[in-house]
Amino acid sequence: MTASAAFDDRAAEIIAAYGGDPARWPDAERAAALAAVAADPALAGVFAAARALDDDLTGWARHPVRGGDAVSAAAVAMRRPPTVLRWAAGGGIAASLAVTVVLFTPAQTPIPVAASAAIPDETAFAQVFTPTPDEESVL
């Protein structure tokens, strides 16, 4: 395939995607695509058809629709609180709960020193770190 034929293909792709308005074509390819259209009658036909389709599509896309009720839509949208305020409200509730828990929870009864001291440190260490017979078999 020659370079010219290859660019004709690219020019056809550009017209197929972007339509028949060269102003909308990629800047870097516009001049070469226009030259290809001017040199190739078949491509010129594709270009003309694309322009006609553009008119249809622009008419479809820009045709106004009958107006709705913007005032009601705004009012309905504002029924929900903004996310930031919801977070703030959630944080406030959480803070209130935390204060309530702190203020109204009875003070813990301290563990009698005698109870915690009943097991000597060496015994407690041995209970935790001495393997049982089953564990010894594994080791």
Added chain:
Amino acid sequence: MHQMIDDPALLMTRVATGDRRAFAALVNRLYGPSLRIATRVLNDRAEAEDALQGALTKMWTEATRFDPKRGSVEGWFRRILVNQCLDRRRRFRIVAPIEAAAAVPSDLPDPFEASVANARARRVDAAMASLNPRQRTAILLFHGEGSSMAEIAAILDTTPKAVEGLLARSRMELARLLDGDRP
């Protein structure tokens, strides 16, 4: 004294602080063009109004997410709106039959150009209904809003090259549907 503000970005900064009047002013400005976009993408007025309502609610509740450094209010809202439309379409899977384009009569009285144009517009409407919502979105944004391939790609969460392909396929299908109808 309350000064009337018309700049969308300024209105949006006020909306972010919970200013209800600023939000109402912004909705008043965006509503008409947005309803047209939603109606064209969804091809259904009632669904379009629902999608637009969802997008407006999101604009109100998520106003603090708007970043003026990343683009205009209109562009930010358009992206929210199109996503609402495409999400709705994914949920409901309503697809117009492709035969609808051929079923619309095009033989209104010839002497009246307005009637011919109207018939043509109806055939284009019917042909557009046979496309999927992403195709309609791409055509709407490119031909109606003047968006670039990159802007459409950002809204549809894809690449500019993929949008090129999407537009080319859509235009080819429309040309085929409308082919026998040229004067």
